[in-house]
Amino acid sequence: MGYDYLVVGTGLFGSTFAYEAAKRGKKVKIIDKRRHIGGNIYTENIEGINVHKYGAHIFHTNDKEIWDYVNQFAEFNRYTNSPIANFNGEIYNMPFNMNTFNRLWGVITPEEAKAKIEEQKKNAKIDKPTNLEEQAISLVGTDIYFKLVKGYTEKQWGRKATELPPFIIKRLPVRFTYDNNYFNDRFQGIPIGGYTQIVEKMLSSNLIDIELNVDFFDKKEEYLKEFPKIVYTGMIDQFFDYKFGELEYRSLEFETFILDKENFQGNAVVNYTDAETPYTRVIEHKHFEFGTQPKTVVTYEYPRTWNKGDEPYYPINDDKNNEKYRKYKALADDIPNVIFGGRLGQYKYYDMHQVIGAALSLVKKELI
Template identity: 45%
Template sequence: MKNYLLVGAGFSGAVIGRELAEVGHQVTIVDSRSHVAGNCHTERDPDTNVMLHVYGPHIFHTDDQEVWEYVNRFSSFKDYTNRVKTTSRGQVFSLPINLHTINQFFGKTLRPDEAKAFIEQQADTSIEDPKTFEEQALRFVGNDLYEAFFKGYTQKQWGCHPSKLPASILKRLPVRFNYNDNYFFHRYQGMPEHGYTRLVEGILDHPNITVKLNTRFERSQAQDYDHVFFSGPLDGFFDYEQGRLGYRTLDFEKFTDKGDYQGCAVMNYGEEEVPYTRITEHKHFSPWEEHEGTVCYKEYSRECGPDDIPYYPIRLVEEKEMLGNYIALANQTTGVSFVGRLGTYRYLDMDVTIREGLDAARQFLSHVERGETVPAFFVQPL
């Protein structure tokens, strides 16, 4: 039996901690916040009893059957289909762009094959190898759809013109030539019936796991444990000695109303003139519940400051160079492995975070059993 320290009580820390605890090791998990589940934290609104996604909405979706079965061990899940709407030019459209969106936007009644040919005519085929977000969008959907649905929203979300962003951000352009408005393609989709915090609490519910909230990690603590798994900010572990990695953060303006405010869970605002990126109405994330009141969040994106919660890693040229320096430092550090979204400076969906947590725990145990050196990263950040 060994003693392991997990820094961060989000999905990474909880999953790795549970795997180690189940084979008999003692696990301590610390988190600087007053709750578990990290940015997936959910809680009941005291006035309306609506389940709030405190740090913004999270919808569970995956094609990974083992991950789906894993989360269902610790919480009952309810069916949930994410259907997103957006306002543009005085109308409400369906996202991702689908046959209904195309016909409504262009005032047509195209069939799937006709719509595909029509969009190909809109596309800027002179762009053979898109390098930027803007070029990627123009190449595949043309200027009109780009201006209406991508340009303003992206500029607000990332704080810079889409011509400054890499094409990889828009890896697979979400355009469908049918009327399917399910935002995700994945086989398994749903919501934990009692929220994500209850789900993570279930993962952490093991006699070999001790959770300490409102507790900051100090590097000197590492010597008290056989190994440390760090899911906090990679640059923060090294006291930002190479500088701060860039993130976008979110501000939320909460407001309440009676009845149904917007008729859907997520309404995007694609125009740059509207300062917020979207409004989320949280009762719609639990459609099996009934509430007289409603709670909405206006969501604003901005550059992350030293005291802000980091959400989206920027990963442009400057950040990648700095990240390389931190990776070199991490590889020189023994007894610590860096995991999760912040520890590897990558945007990760929940299912990928859980998959990587399961894999990291198994790789770690295998390394220990063979007497091998445990790597700083189980998944390479670059």
């Protein structure tokens, strides 16, 4: 057949590798079980609005090389991620910053905010945090935890916060400035015209053949015999037929509506942090690109327990699952012609810039 690589999955990892391989004269076949390319960054134009079909994706990085790399495929706008939180109708700025503290307690200065948090931390008497609840309270106190962390997090992960590892909450910024920018990264934005164009350009080489609606596992043994090398970005436990049992994931369900109004919620992302609201957030897609269309498109995002056959979105990297993953990785390391990559192949939560970085690291190792 003359192919140098089979790439399984047209998400950012697989597409970046395929692009770089083709640049070096390698012939690549890339397959995907979905009907479209792009994996979870796929955007679809609806009513002139680029809709993020698998949840909000905001590109951000401190790495200038990665930023320059992705900008060769699309022009990015100046979108700044500034989500807001809705707790039973009360609106708070995210991430936690002086605007949040002022709304909660009426404090004005950073000293007042810090004193309030320290008072609550002291009253909670948490010495060494052993779970997410204790870690969150030790970071931001009880008021913020119970209003803006507990309900959202327990919906997101399907577990009580006392059963979740403390590291999850450490990603959340806490600032004592009036700054609603969620990320601290130097570079941030949304591609003008949506994300799909990035993958389209990556896969446009005549050395890359694309097949969609193809399940790797329908012809797994055949592929392993036919292709000298395979870059596999699917679930590592599925590749080995769940030999050590299933790794755990969280899944998502999306409900999308076209509304005959110009502006539904006034922000791209609104998080619902109470326990009673069944969805975690509502996304109004037009605000990612400062849209002025006469209609709007909104998506309600519901976290779900993952069952075999569901789409896996978030690996649950607790001790039990990480130990199971290590067993699968040991098997993977013994297969020289299969490379496991991406969020599912490496059972690791990646942001988009990290996916590209990991793919380019593989390129340096494999193709240079």
